[in-house]
Each structure stands twice: as C-alpha cells, then as structure tokens.
Amino acid sequence: MHRQPDARRRPRGLFLVYFAAVLAVSCLLAHFKLLWFDELMTLYVARRPSLTALWACLCDGPDPAPPLHLLAVRLSIGLLGETNLAIRLPAILGFLLMIVCLKSLASKDLSPSASWVAAILPLATYGFAYAYEARAYGLWMGLTALALLLWREATEGGPWSKAACLGLGITLAAGVSTHWYSVLLVVPLGLGELERTWRTRKVSPWVWVAFAAGFIPLLFYGPLLANGRQYSGNFWAKPTWTAIPLTYASLLRWPGAIGVVGLFGWMIVKSWGCRNQEIRSSKPPQVVPRHLVVAATVFILLPLAEVALAKIMHGGYTVRYALPSLVGMAWLVAFGVGHLESRGILKARSVAIVLLVGAVILNGQSVTRSRDLYGWTSPLPEIPEVLVDLPDDHLPLVVAEATRFLPMAHYRMDSRLGREIVYFPHEIPTEDTLWISMRKLRPLVDHQILDLDDFVVANPHFYFLETTLDHFRRGLEARGAQVIPRAKSAQSESLFEIFMNPSPSPDSDQ
Numbered sequence: 001m002h003r004q005p006d007a008r009r010r011p012r013g014l015f016l017v018y019f020a021a022v023l024a025v026s027c028l029l030a031h032f033k034l035l036w037f038d039e040l041m042t043l044y045v046a047r048r049p050s051l052t053a054l055w056a057c058l059c060d061g062p063d064p065a066p067p068l069h070l071l072a073v074r075l076s077i078g079l080l081g082e083t084n085l086a087i088r089l090p091a092i093l094g095f096l097l098m099i100v101c102l103k104s105l106a107s108k109d110l111s112p113s114a115s116w117v118a119a120i121l122p123l124a125t126y127g128f129a130y131a132y133e134a135r136a137y138g139l140w141m142g143l144t145a146l147a148l149l150l151w152r153e154a155t156e157g158g159p160w161s162k163a164a165c166l167g168l169g170i171t172l173a174a175g176v177s178t179h180w181y182s183v184l185l186v187v188p189l190g191l192g193e194l195e196r197t198w199r200t201r202k203v204s205p206w207v208w209v210a211f212a213a214g215f216i217p218l219l220f221y222g223p224l225l226a227n228g229r230q231y232s233g234n235f236w237a238k239p240t241w242t243a244i245p246l247t248y249a250s251l252l253r254w255p256g257a258i259g260v261v262g263l264f265g266w267m268i269v270k271s272w273g274c275r276n277q278e279i280r281s282s283k284p285p286q287v288v289p290r291h292l293v294v295a296a297t298v299f300i301l302l303p304l305a306e307v308a309l310a311k312i313m314h315g316g317y318t319v320r321y322a323l324p325s326l327v328g329m330a331w332l333v334a335f336g337v338g339h340l341e342s343r344g345i346l347k348a349r350s351v352a353i354v355l356l357v358g359a360v361i362l363n364g365q366s367v368t369r370s371r372d373l374y375g376w377t378s379p380l381p382e383i384p385e386v387l388v389d390l391p392d393d394h395l396p397l398v399v400a401e402a403t404r405f406l407p408m409a410h411y412r413m414d415s416r417l418g419r420e421i422v423y424f425p426h427e428i429p430t431e432d433t434l435w436i437s438m439r440k441l442r443p444l445v446d447h448q449i450l451d452l453d454d455f456v457v458a459n460p461h462f463y464f465l466e467t468t469l470d471h472f473r474r475g476l477e478a479r480g481a482q483v484i485p486r487a488k489s490a491q492s493e494s495l496f497e498i499f500m501n502p503s504p505s506p507d508s509d510q
Helices: 003-032 037-046 051-059 068-080 084-109 112-124 126-130 137-154 161-176 180-200 205-213 216-220 222-232 243-251 253-274 290-300 302-313 325-342 348-374 402-410 413-417 433-444 452-458 471-478
Strands: 397-399 421-423 461-466 482-488 494-499
Touching (some): 003 084, 003 112, 037 051, 037 402, 037 433, 051 222, 068 084, 084 112, 112 348, 126 243, 126 348, 137 161, 137 180, 137 205, 137 290, 137 325, 161 180, 243 302
Parallel strands (some): 397 461
Antiparallel strands (some): 461 494, 482 494
C-alpha cells in the first residue's frame, strides 16, 4: 500500500530530470551560439521602440511573419536584456511544451515506456536544432502539440471538454499568429474529428467552433499578408514535389528515417506472423482512439499539404516549415513501439534508451558543425580567413551575400578590420527575397546597406568578399570593372580587389 504512490512518483521524477536536462542543454546552446541572419531579423524587428512601431514594421518590414513570436521575444528581452538566451527563450519554452504535451498525450493510451518514446523522439530529430533558435519554429511545435492534446481532451466528453474546446480555439489562433502555415493544422484535426463523428454518429459542435476560431486572427492580418506577398514570387526556396521525400529524411535525419521505416516494416511483418499465434506478453493490448491515429497520420502528411499550398499561393517551402509534423511522427512511432511491446516483440524501454543515445550523438555532431559554421564560445565571430592579411589601407569591404554581411555588421567586424563593411543589391534581373528584406531593414539599423550606383561613384576602389555565388562579381565585370583575385579560403570564400575605373594601374593605387 505504501509503495504504490512511490511507484507513481518515480516516473514523474524521472521526467522532471529529463525536462530539466533538456532545458539546461538548450539554454547552454542558446547562450553560446552566435546569432545568424534569420535570428538577427527577429531581433531587429522585435526591439522596435513601441508596439505601434512593431506593428508598422510587420506591415511593411523585413520579416513577413505573424506577430506572436516577435511579441514573445520582445517580452523576453524586456525582462532579461538583449542576450542570446533571452532572444531564444520563447523557442526553448515552445520546444519543451511540445515534449510535455507529447508525454501527456501518449501516457493516456500507451504504456509508460512507450510514452517515453514520444517524449524523446523530437530530441533525436531535426526539430531540436530549432529548440534554441530565435525563430518561430520552436513555439510553433509547442502550440501544435498542445492543440493535439486539447483536441484529445475535448473529444473525451468529460467535465473539462468545453474548457478544452476553448483552449483549443485559443491555441489554434495562437498558432496562426506564430506561422502562416498553421492554417493547415485544422486539416489533421478536422479529418480526425470527421472519423470520430462518422464512427460515433455524434457531432461535437464546440470542437468545430474551436477549429473555426483558429482563423479569427487572419481577419486582422491583412496588411501583414500583403507584406508577405511581396516576397512570395521570388522566395529563395521554391516548392517542388521532390522536396517531400527529402523533408522526411531531413526531419528524422537519415539514420532516424531508416530506423522508423525499419520499425514499421518490422511491426507489419511481426504482426502478420503472429496474428494466428498465441501472444505471449504480460502487457495488456493497446486501446487507442482511432480518430487520434487518423489525426497523427495526417500530421505526418503535412509536407504534402504545405507544398500544394505553396504552389497555389506562389509561396516558398523549406524543410523547417514541416517541423509540426514531428508531433504526429513522435506519437505514431510511440504507438507502433507500444503495439510491438504489447505483442511481446520488443521492449519500449530499450527503444527509448536507443533514441536518447542517438539524440546525444546526432546533436553532438550537429553542434560541432554549427560551431564551425556560425561560431561558438567567443562573444565575436572569427574574422574570415581571407580577410586576416588585408593591408592597412582602410578601403571599404563589400560583402555580396546578405546572410554573410548581416552577422559581420551586427558584431561590428568593421572596427576590427579598420574599414567599412558594405552591402548592396546583387546584379540580377529580379529582386530576391533577401534583398527585399535588406532594403526594408535599412531604416531599422545603422549598417551600411547602400545603393550600388551611389557607392561606386564615391568608392571606385574597394575590396569584395565573395562566398558561393559569383553573379555579383560578373555584374561588376559587365560594368567594366577590373577584378583582381587576392585570396581564397578552403571554405570557398574569395577576396577580390575592385577598380571601377580600370585605366590606372593597380600598382599606382597601392
């Protein structure tokens, strides 16, 4: 009699330890990792001097996003200061919310060990990289998991069902206010609700009211959507059907994708082989609501709906837009593991341990790659290799790519190099989304974001840093500039010296 409460407390205590460990690791990574281009856009918009200025920036600014995440970042830096951790804290809390909701959701229908699979799986996926990134994805994943949990509560018909419906409507509205593709969250939930309605022959009107309530914020976001349409035609990542299989491989990472396919293949084979055999297992069979299985399965198919919507709306699509589908994946994998465990085929605890070990290994590798790419531990990024031996001539340095320029300008590399760092548009026929963003960012910051013609009149002699794209250099050559290679790094960065008036000898200017 005295051991039963302890037995209940032990899993809760273990989950609190796991929760605290994920929180601590996420906070450490958020603290040490330097901000990169997308996160800097978040910061520059969120720190506008007033809410009115923030709204005006969303209506015609450099980051065409809904306001909720930016408001959360604004609140966080207002309370904690403008630190890396404060800027990334909303994403961390959102990711942790997803873990808590998945554990709670899986614990309702699955064994305790199988519920651990649901709680650990996101840590072993591409999603954890966005747990400590100052973008909307961490918060979006948390709201997605909360919506699924509240819908599950609302369908149980208990005394809290109406409160769950209210929470569901608020959560869906918050999702739409976090990322535009949240409008698609109603698709898996709606199909799951249709299955439940068909099977029980009973309509739950408050659930459908909650689904409709999720779209209410769109009535107020007309100016924001108009701002976003300026970016849609030239988005850097075009939607293609071939991106869908790559999405799943990237979300689960290649080892995880192979493992999940293998797991469900094994489940099908073993279940077929055991269907006429005596099941030797002390575990009771799982009883899982079919509408929950339908919703989780459709969640996994969200990338198809997102690509289709992007094609219709002439928008963009990239892997991180599919991160909410991890909620369905985590629950469905836990369901599959629990099914195999109930048939005595494998131990869910062993799967959870393997996932945790895999998460540590895979995230260790990702952190190492990210450290080399973006810089860690130092409060300032390293000076690029090709710029280390620049002569002390104070000539301006033009950086062609916005994603390279903005961190250099933010961390004041101009003072360390003793020269201005400048960005201006690429020599391409149409404006890309990065240049649109940089042009709209210009009044918000004091960085040198200039027009090409004005710059070359005042600075006919300058240095030019090229990364992976060469169209800007070719554009300078088409203008008659003399382009002299000066250095090249192993990271494919090249330094050129540019003379817009090539008639004098380069030696005469040195």
